Amino acid sequence: MSLVLRASHIAKQYGRTPVLNNISMSFEEKGIYVLMGDNGSGKSTFLRICALLEDPDGGSANYEVNGTLLPRDINLRRRISLVLPGVGAFNTSVHQNVLYGLKLRGIKGNDASRKAARAIDFVGLDHKKEQNALTLSSGETQRLGLARALAIEPEVLFLDEPAAFVDARNREIIEEIIRNLAGDSxxxxxxxxxxxxxxxxxxxxxxxxxxxxxRPA
Ligand SMILES: Nc1ncnc2c1ncn2[C@@H]1O[C@H](COP(=O)(O)OP(=O)(O)OP(=O)(O)O)[C@@H](O)[C@H]1O
Ligand SMILES: [Mg+2]
Known part of the structure:
Protein backbone atom coordinates (compact mmCIF):
# COMPACT_ATOMS: atom_id res chain seq x y z
CA MET A 1 0.00 0.00 0.00
CA SER A 2 2.39 2.60 -1.15
CA LEU A 3 1.76 6.30 -0.93
CA VAL A 4 2.32 8.18 -4.18
CA LEU A 5 2.55 11.95 -4.54
CA ARG A 6 1.28 13.49 -7.75
CA ALA A 7 1.93 17.17 -8.25
CA SER A 8 -0.61 18.31 -10.77
CA HIS A 9 -0.40 21.64 -12.62
CA ILE A 10 0.92 23.44 -9.56
CA ALA A 11 1.10 27.21 -9.93
CA LYS A 12 2.08 29.76 -7.31
CA GLN A 13 2.82 33.43 -7.28
CA TYR A 14 3.56 35.91 -4.54
CA GLY A 15 2.18 39.31 -5.38
CA ARG A 16 2.80 39.67 -9.07
CA THR A 17 5.84 37.43 -9.11
CA PRO A 18 5.20 33.96 -10.51
CA VAL A 19 7.28 31.34 -8.72
CA LEU A 20 5.86 28.00 -9.87
CA ASN A 21 4.35 27.70 -13.29
CA ASN A 22 2.15 24.67 -13.93
CA ILE A 23 4.39 21.95 -12.51
CA SER A 24 3.21 18.38 -12.97
CA MET A 25 5.23 15.48 -11.71
CA SER A 26 4.58 12.09 -10.14
CA PHE A 27 6.81 10.65 -7.46
CA GLU A 28 5.92 7.03 -7.96
CA GLU A 29 9.14 5.36 -7.04
CA LYS A 30 10.60 4.84 -3.62
CA GLY A 31 14.07 6.26 -3.05
CA ILE A 32 15.53 9.74 -3.34
CA TYR A 33 14.47 12.59 -5.61
CA VAL A 34 16.69 15.68 -5.58
CA LEU A 35 15.61 19.17 -6.59
CA MET A 36 18.23 21.73 -7.46
CA GLY A 37 17.92 25.31 -8.63
CA ASP A 38 19.06 28.86 -7.99
CA ASN A 39 18.25 30.74 -4.79
CA GLY A 40 14.67 31.90 -5.06
CA SER A 41 13.77 29.50 -7.85
CA GLY A 42 10.90 28.07 -5.80
CA LYS A 43 12.23 24.80 -4.37
CA SER A 44 11.12 25.42 -0.79
CA THR A 45 7.78 26.72 -2.02
CA PHE A 46 7.29 23.55 -4.04
CA LEU A 47 8.16 21.37 -1.03
CA ARG A 48 5.76 23.28 1.27
CA ILE A 49 2.94 22.85 -1.24
CA CYS A 50 3.69 19.16 -1.74
CA ALA A 51 3.88 18.67 2.05
CA LEU A 52 0.37 20.24 2.25
CA LEU A 53 1.63 23.15 4.35
CA GLU A 54 0.71 25.79 1.79
CA ASP A 55 -1.97 25.95 -0.89
CA PRO A 56 -1.03 26.57 -4.49
CA ASP A 57 -2.89 29.19 -6.56
CA GLY A 58 -3.57 26.60 -9.21
CA GLY A 59 -3.33 22.83 -9.42
CA SER A 60 -2.87 20.54 -6.46
CA ALA A 61 -0.61 18.10 -4.65
CA ASN A 62 -2.45 14.81 -4.49
CA TYR A 63 -1.65 11.63 -2.64
CA GLU A 64 -2.81 8.25 -3.87
CA VAL A 65 -2.66 4.66 -2.76
CA ASN A 66 -3.21 2.09 -5.50
CA GLY A 67 -4.69 4.78 -7.74
CA THR A 68 -7.18 5.96 -5.11
CA LEU A 69 -7.00 9.62 -4.18
CA LEU A 70 -6.67 10.16 -0.43
CA PRO A 71 -8.52 12.93 1.39
CA ARG A 72 -6.25 15.69 2.67
CA ASP A 73 -7.00 14.91 6.28
CA ILE A 74 -4.99 14.41 9.44
CA ASN A 75 -4.39 10.74 8.59
CA LEU A 76 -2.70 11.70 5.36
CA ARG A 77 -0.72 14.51 7.00
CA ARG A 78 0.64 12.02 9.52
CA ARG A 79 2.14 9.98 6.70
CA ILE A 80 4.25 12.87 5.37
CA SER A 81 6.79 15.18 6.96
CA LEU A 82 8.93 18.20 6.03
CA VAL A 83 12.28 18.88 7.67
CA LEU A 84 13.66 22.40 7.40
CA PRO A 85 17.31 23.30 7.95
CA GLY A 86 18.13 24.43 11.48
CA VAL A 87 14.60 23.74 12.66
CA GLY A 88 13.80 25.26 16.01
CA ALA A 89 14.65 22.77 18.69
CA PHE A 90 12.76 23.04 21.96
CA ASN A 91 14.37 23.99 25.26
CA THR A 92 14.52 20.45 26.58
CA SER A 93 16.54 17.30 26.10
CA VAL A 94 17.23 15.72 22.73
CA HIS A 95 15.12 12.75 23.82
CA GLN A 96 12.15 14.95 24.77
CA ASN A 97 12.46 16.83 21.49
CA VAL A 98 12.02 13.61 19.57
CA LEU A 99 9.23 12.38 21.86
CA TYR A 100 7.25 15.57 21.30
CA GLY A 101 6.33 14.78 17.69
CA LEU A 102 5.31 11.28 18.68
CA LYS A 103 3.07 12.62 21.46
CA LEU A 104 1.40 14.91 18.94
CA ARG A 105 0.54 11.82 16.96
CA GLY A 106 -0.88 10.06 19.98
CA ILE A 107 2.07 7.70 20.46
CA LYS A 108 2.99 7.50 24.12
CA GLY A 109 4.65 5.41 26.78
CA ASN A 110 7.13 2.66 26.02
CA ASP A 111 6.25 2.61 22.36
CA ALA A 112 7.14 6.30 22.03
CA SER A 113 10.33 5.90 24.06
CA ARG A 114 11.45 3.01 21.90
CA LYS A 115 10.77 4.84 18.63
CA ALA A 116 12.53 7.98 19.91
CA ALA A 117 15.55 6.01 21.09
CA ARG A 118 15.79 4.21 17.75
CA ALA A 119 15.62 7.48 15.80
CA ILE A 120 18.23 9.16 18.03
CA ASP A 121 20.52 6.18 17.63
CA PHE A 122 19.98 6.21 13.86
CA VAL A 123 21.30 9.78 13.56
CA GLY A 124 24.22 9.07 15.90
CA LEU A 125 23.06 11.26 18.79
CA ASP A 126 22.73 8.49 21.36
CA HIS A 127 25.48 10.00 23.51
CA LYS A 128 23.63 13.37 23.41
CA LYS A 129 20.14 12.21 24.25
CA GLU A 130 20.01 13.86 27.68
CA GLN A 131 21.67 17.09 26.48
CA ASN A 132 19.54 20.21 26.08
CA ALA A 133 18.76 20.46 22.37
CA LEU A 134 19.47 24.20 22.33
CA THR A 135 23.12 23.47 23.15
CA LEU A 136 23.69 21.17 20.15
CA SER A 137 26.03 22.24 17.38
CA SER A 138 24.35 23.14 14.09
CA GLY A 139 25.32 19.83 12.48
CA GLU A 140 23.87 18.00 15.47
CA THR A 141 20.72 20.16 15.36
CA GLN A 142 20.24 19.16 11.76
CA ARG A 143 20.59 15.51 12.72
CA LEU A 144 18.06 16.08 15.52
CA GLY A 145 15.63 17.42 12.89
CA LEU A 146 16.11 14.20 10.93
CA ALA A 147 15.59 12.11 14.08
CA ARG A 148 12.34 13.93 14.81
CA ALA A 149 11.08 13.21 11.31
CA LEU A 150 12.34 9.67 11.34
CA ALA A 151 10.68 8.78 14.66
CA ILE A 152 7.25 9.30 13.15
CA GLU A 153 8.14 7.03 10.22
CA PRO A 154 6.77 9.17 7.39
CA GLU A 155 6.23 7.46 4.05
CA VAL A 156 6.97 10.64 2.11
CA LEU A 157 9.74 12.73 3.65
CA PHE A 158 10.69 16.19 2.39
CA LEU A 159 14.14 17.46 3.33
CA ASP A 160 14.87 21.09 2.54
CA GLU A 161 18.66 21.50 2.31
CA PRO A 162 19.34 18.84 4.92
CA ALA A 163 23.09 19.35 4.86
CA ALA A 164 23.34 23.13 4.56
CA PHE A 165 25.76 24.87 6.92
CA VAL A 166 27.52 21.75 8.12
CA ASP A 167 31.13 20.61 7.93
CA ALA A 168 32.37 17.77 5.75
CA ARG A 169 32.11 15.17 8.51
CA ASN A 170 28.51 16.05 9.37
CA ARG A 171 27.66 16.24 5.69
CA GLU A 172 28.87 12.67 5.28
CA ILE A 173 26.92 11.55 8.33
CA ILE A 174 23.78 13.27 7.06
CA GLU A 175 24.16 11.78 3.58
CA GLU A 176 24.49 8.34 5.15
CA ILE A 177 21.36 8.97 7.22
CA ILE A 178 19.45 10.02 4.09
CA ARG A 179 20.63 6.92 2.23
CA ASN A 180 19.45 4.75 5.09
CA LEU A 181 16.16 6.62 5.31
CA ALA A 182 15.53 6.05 1.64
CA GLY A 183 16.67 2.43 1.89
CA ASP A 184 13.35 1.66 3.54
CA SER A 185 11.34 0.35 0.61
CA ARG A 215 13.08 19.59 -15.67
CA PRO A 216 15.25 16.48 -15.39
CA ALA A 217 18.90 17.43 -14.88
N1 LIG B 1 5.35 33.81 1.79
C1 LIG B 1 5.99 34.47 0.82
N2 LIG B 1 5.67 35.74 0.51
C2 LIG B 1 6.29 36.39 -0.49
N3 LIG B 1 7.24 35.87 -1.26
C3 LIG B 1 7.61 34.60 -0.99
C4 LIG B 1 7.01 33.84 0.04
N4 LIG B 1 7.57 32.61 0.07
C5 LIG B 1 8.49 32.62 -0.91
N5 LIG B 1 8.52 33.80 -1.55
C6 LIG B 1 9.37 34.16 -2.70
O1 LIG B 1 9.26 33.13 -3.65
C7 LIG B 1 10.50 32.91 -4.31
C8 LIG B 1 10.87 31.45 -4.18
O2 LIG B 1 11.26 31.20 -2.84
P1 LIG B 1 11.74 29.77 -2.33
O3 LIG B 1 12.05 29.91 -0.91
O4 LIG B 1 10.74 28.76 -2.74
O5 LIG B 1 13.06 29.56 -3.21
P2 LIG B 1 14.20 28.46 -3.06
O6 LIG B 1 14.38 27.85 -4.42
O7 LIG B 1 13.87 27.54 -1.95
O8 LIG B 1 15.46 29.34 -2.72
P3 LIG B 1 16.76 29.00 -1.83
O9 LIG B 1 17.66 28.17 -2.69
O10 LIG B 1 17.34 30.35 -1.55
O11 LIG B 1 16.30 28.30 -0.60
C9 LIG B 1 11.48 33.86 -3.65
O12 LIG B 1 11.60 34.99 -4.47
C10 LIG B 1 10.82 34.21 -2.33
O13 LIG B 1 11.19 35.48 -1.86
MG1 LIG C 1 14.79 27.13 -0.15
Whole structure:
Protein backbone atom coordinates (compact mmCIF):
# COMPACT_ATOMS: atom_id res chain seq x y z
CA MET A 1 0.00 0.00 0.00
CA SER A 2 2.39 2.60 -1.15
CA LEU A 3 1.76 6.30 -0.93
CA VAL A 4 2.32 8.18 -4.18
CA LEU A 5 2.55 11.95 -4.54
CA ARG A 6 1.28 13.49 -7.75
CA ALA A 7 1.93 17.17 -8.25
CA SER A 8 -0.61 18.31 -10.77
CA HIS A 9 -0.40 21.64 -12.62
CA ILE A 10 0.92 23.44 -9.56
CA ALA A 11 1.10 27.21 -9.93
CA LYS A 12 2.08 29.76 -7.31
CA GLN A 13 2.82 33.43 -7.28
CA TYR A 14 3.56 35.91 -4.54
CA GLY A 15 2.18 39.31 -5.38
CA ARG A 16 2.80 39.67 -9.07
CA THR A 17 5.84 37.43 -9.11
CA PRO A 18 5.20 33.96 -10.51
CA VAL A 19 7.28 31.34 -8.72
CA LEU A 20 5.86 28.00 -9.87
CA ASN A 21 4.35 27.70 -13.29
CA ASN A 22 2.15 24.67 -13.93
CA ILE A 23 4.39 21.95 -12.51
CA SER A 24 3.21 18.38 -12.97
CA MET A 25 5.23 15.48 -11.71
CA SER A 26 4.58 12.09 -10.14
CA PHE A 27 6.81 10.65 -7.46
CA GLU A 28 5.92 7.03 -7.96
CA GLU A 29 9.14 5.36 -7.04
CA LYS A 30 10.60 4.84 -3.62
CA GLY A 31 14.07 6.26 -3.05
CA ILE A 32 15.53 9.74 -3.34
CA TYR A 33 14.47 12.59 -5.61
CA VAL A 34 16.69 15.68 -5.58
CA LEU A 35 15.61 19.17 -6.59
CA MET A 36 18.23 21.73 -7.46
CA GLY A 37 17.92 25.31 -8.63
CA ASP A 38 19.06 28.86 -7.99
CA ASN A 39 18.25 30.74 -4.79
CA GLY A 40 14.67 31.90 -5.06
CA SER A 41 13.77 29.50 -7.85
CA GLY A 42 10.90 28.07 -5.80
CA LYS A 43 12.23 24.80 -4.37
CA SER A 44 11.12 25.42 -0.79
CA THR A 45 7.78 26.72 -2.02
CA PHE A 46 7.29 23.55 -4.04
CA LEU A 47 8.16 21.37 -1.03
CA ARG A 48 5.76 23.28 1.27
CA ILE A 49 2.94 22.85 -1.24
CA CYS A 50 3.69 19.16 -1.74
CA ALA A 51 3.88 18.67 2.05
CA LEU A 52 0.37 20.24 2.25
CA LEU A 53 1.63 23.15 4.35
CA GLU A 54 0.71 25.79 1.79
CA ASP A 55 -1.97 25.95 -0.89
CA PRO A 56 -1.03 26.57 -4.49
CA ASP A 57 -2.89 29.19 -6.56
CA GLY A 58 -3.57 26.60 -9.21
CA GLY A 59 -3.33 22.83 -9.42
CA SER A 60 -2.87 20.54 -6.46
CA ALA A 61 -0.61 18.10 -4.65
CA ASN A 62 -2.45 14.81 -4.49
CA TYR A 63 -1.65 11.63 -2.64
CA GLU A 64 -2.81 8.25 -3.87
CA VAL A 65 -2.66 4.66 -2.76
CA ASN A 66 -3.21 2.09 -5.50
CA GLY A 67 -4.69 4.78 -7.74
CA THR A 68 -7.18 5.96 -5.11
CA LEU A 69 -7.00 9.62 -4.18
CA LEU A 70 -6.67 10.16 -0.43
CA PRO A 71 -8.52 12.93 1.39
CA ARG A 72 -6.25 15.69 2.67
CA ASP A 73 -7.00 14.91 6.28
CA ILE A 74 -4.99 14.41 9.44
CA ASN A 75 -4.39 10.74 8.59
CA LEU A 76 -2.70 11.70 5.36
CA ARG A 77 -0.72 14.51 7.00
CA ARG A 78 0.64 12.02 9.52
CA ARG A 79 2.14 9.98 6.70
CA ILE A 80 4.25 12.87 5.37
CA SER A 81 6.79 15.18 6.96
CA LEU A 82 8.93 18.20 6.03
CA VAL A 83 12.28 18.88 7.67
CA LEU A 84 13.66 22.40 7.40
CA PRO A 85 17.31 23.30 7.95
CA GLY A 86 18.13 24.43 11.48
CA VAL A 87 14.60 23.74 12.66
CA GLY A 88 13.80 25.26 16.01
CA ALA A 89 14.65 22.77 18.69
CA PHE A 90 12.76 23.04 21.96
CA ASN A 91 14.37 23.99 25.26
CA THR A 92 14.52 20.45 26.58
CA SER A 93 16.54 17.30 26.10
CA VAL A 94 17.23 15.72 22.73
CA HIS A 95 15.12 12.75 23.82
CA GLN A 96 12.15 14.95 24.77
CA ASN A 97 12.46 16.83 21.49
CA VAL A 98 12.02 13.61 19.57
CA LEU A 99 9.23 12.38 21.86
CA TYR A 100 7.25 15.57 21.30
CA GLY A 101 6.33 14.78 17.69
CA LEU A 102 5.31 11.28 18.68
CA LYS A 103 3.07 12.62 21.46
CA LEU A 104 1.40 14.91 18.94
CA ARG A 105 0.54 11.82 16.96
CA GLY A 106 -0.88 10.06 19.98
CA ILE A 107 2.07 7.70 20.46
CA LYS A 108 2.99 7.50 24.12
CA GLY A 109 4.65 5.41 26.78
CA ASN A 110 7.13 2.66 26.02
CA ASP A 111 6.25 2.61 22.36
CA ALA A 112 7.14 6.30 22.03
CA SER A 113 10.33 5.90 24.06
CA ARG A 114 11.45 3.01 21.90
CA LYS A 115 10.77 4.84 18.63
CA ALA A 116 12.53 7.98 19.91
CA ALA A 117 15.55 6.01 21.09
CA ARG A 118 15.79 4.21 17.75
CA ALA A 119 15.62 7.48 15.80
CA ILE A 120 18.23 9.16 18.03
CA ASP A 121 20.52 6.18 17.63
CA PHE A 122 19.98 6.21 13.86
CA VAL A 123 21.30 9.78 13.56
CA GLY A 124 24.22 9.07 15.90
CA LEU A 125 23.06 11.26 18.79
CA ASP A 126 22.73 8.49 21.36
CA HIS A 127 25.48 10.00 23.51
CA LYS A 128 23.63 13.37 23.41
CA LYS A 129 20.14 12.21 24.25
CA GLU A 130 20.01 13.86 27.68
CA GLN A 131 21.67 17.09 26.48
CA ASN A 132 19.54 20.21 26.08
CA ALA A 133 18.76 20.46 22.37
CA LEU A 134 19.47 24.20 22.33
CA THR A 135 23.12 23.47 23.15
CA LEU A 136 23.69 21.17 20.15
CA SER A 137 26.03 22.24 17.38
CA SER A 138 24.35 23.14 14.09
CA GLY A 139 25.32 19.83 12.48
CA GLU A 140 23.87 18.00 15.47
CA THR A 141 20.72 20.16 15.36
CA GLN A 142 20.24 19.16 11.76
CA ARG A 143 20.59 15.51 12.72
CA LEU A 144 18.06 16.08 15.52
CA GLY A 145 15.63 17.42 12.89
CA LEU A 146 16.11 14.20 10.93
CA ALA A 147 15.59 12.11 14.08
CA ARG A 148 12.34 13.93 14.81
CA ALA A 149 11.08 13.21 11.31
CA LEU A 150 12.34 9.67 11.34
CA ALA A 151 10.68 8.78 14.66
CA ILE A 152 7.25 9.30 13.15
CA GLU A 153 8.14 7.03 10.22
CA PRO A 154 6.77 9.17 7.39
CA GLU A 155 6.23 7.46 4.05
CA VAL A 156 6.97 10.64 2.11
CA LEU A 157 9.74 12.73 3.65
CA PHE A 158 10.69 16.19 2.39
CA LEU A 159 14.14 17.46 3.33
CA ASP A 160 14.87 21.09 2.54
CA GLU A 161 18.66 21.50 2.31
CA PRO A 162 19.34 18.84 4.92
CA ALA A 163 23.09 19.35 4.86
CA ALA A 164 23.34 23.13 4.56
CA PHE A 165 25.76 24.87 6.92
CA VAL A 166 27.52 21.75 8.12
CA ASP A 167 31.13 20.61 7.93
CA ALA A 168 32.37 17.77 5.75
CA ARG A 169 32.11 15.17 8.51
CA ASN A 170 28.51 16.05 9.37
CA ARG A 171 27.66 16.24 5.69
CA GLU A 172 28.87 12.67 5.28
CA ILE A 173 26.92 11.55 8.33
CA ILE A 174 23.78 13.27 7.06
CA GLU A 175 24.16 11.78 3.58
CA GLU A 176 24.49 8.34 5.15
CA ILE A 177 21.36 8.97 7.22
CA ILE A 178 19.45 10.02 4.09
CA ARG A 179 20.63 6.92 2.23
CA ASN A 180 19.45 4.75 5.09
CA LEU A 181 16.16 6.62 5.31
CA ALA A 182 15.53 6.05 1.64
CA GLY A 183 16.67 2.43 1.89
CA ASP A 184 13.35 1.66 3.54
CA SER A 185 11.34 0.35 0.61
CA UNK A 186 8.18 2.09 1.86
CA UNK A 187 9.65 5.57 1.81
CA UNK A 188 10.06 8.32 -0.76
CA UNK A 189 12.54 11.10 0.05
CA UNK A 190 12.25 14.40 -1.82
CA UNK A 191 15.06 16.79 -1.01
CA UNK A 192 16.70 19.99 -2.15
CA UNK A 193 20.38 20.85 -2.21
CA UNK A 194 22.74 23.37 -3.77
CA UNK A 195 25.51 20.82 -3.86
CA UNK A 196 25.49 19.05 -7.20
CA UNK A 197 28.06 16.47 -6.16
CA UNK A 198 25.95 15.64 -3.13
CA UNK A 199 22.89 15.36 -5.37
CA UNK A 200 24.73 12.96 -7.65
CA UNK A 201 26.06 10.93 -4.74
CA UNK A 202 22.56 10.47 -3.35
CA UNK A 203 20.39 9.99 -6.39
CA UNK A 204 20.06 9.55 -10.10
CA UNK A 205 16.65 11.24 -10.04
CA UNK A 206 17.83 14.80 -10.24
CA UNK A 207 15.68 17.77 -11.29
CA UNK A 208 16.16 21.48 -11.81
CA UNK A 209 13.62 24.12 -10.93
CA UNK A 210 14.11 26.89 -13.44
CA UNK A 211 11.74 29.62 -14.58
CA UNK A 212 8.95 28.04 -12.58
CA UNK A 213 9.31 24.64 -14.18
CA UNK A 214 10.84 21.36 -13.20
CA ARG A 215 13.08 19.59 -15.67
CA PRO A 216 15.25 16.48 -15.39
CA ALA A 217 18.90 17.43 -14.88
N1 LIG B 1 5.35 33.81 1.79
C1 LIG B 1 5.99 34.47 0.82
N2 LIG B 1 5.67 35.74 0.51
C2 LIG B 1 6.29 36.39 -0.49
N3 LIG B 1 7.24 35.87 -1.26
C3 LIG B 1 7.61 34.60 -0.99
C4 LIG B 1 7.01 33.84 0.04
N4 LIG B 1 7.57 32.61 0.07
C5 LIG B 1 8.49 32.62 -0.91
N5 LIG B 1 8.52 33.80 -1.55
C6 LIG B 1 9.37 34.16 -2.70
O1 LIG B 1 9.26 33.13 -3.65
C7 LIG B 1 10.50 32.91 -4.31
C8 LIG B 1 10.87 31.45 -4.18
O2 LIG B 1 11.26 31.20 -2.84
P1 LIG B 1 11.74 29.77 -2.33
O3 LIG B 1 12.05 29.91 -0.91
O4 LIG B 1 10.74 28.76 -2.74
O5 LIG B 1 13.06 29.56 -3.21
P2 LIG B 1 14.20 28.46 -3.06
O6 LIG B 1 14.38 27.85 -4.42
O7 LIG B 1 13.87 27.54 -1.95
O8 LIG B 1 15.46 29.34 -2.72
P3 LIG B 1 16.76 29.00 -1.83
O9 LIG B 1 17.66 28.17 -2.69
O10 LIG B 1 17.34 30.35 -1.55
O11 LIG B 1 16.30 28.30 -0.60
C9 LIG B 1 11.48 33.86 -3.65
O12 LIG B 1 11.60 34.99 -4.47
C10 LIG B 1 10.82 34.21 -2.33
O13 LIG B 1 11.19 35.48 -1.86
MG1 LIG C 1 14.79 27.13 -0.15
Missing amino acids: RRTVIMTTHNRRQAQRLSNRLFFLENGNL
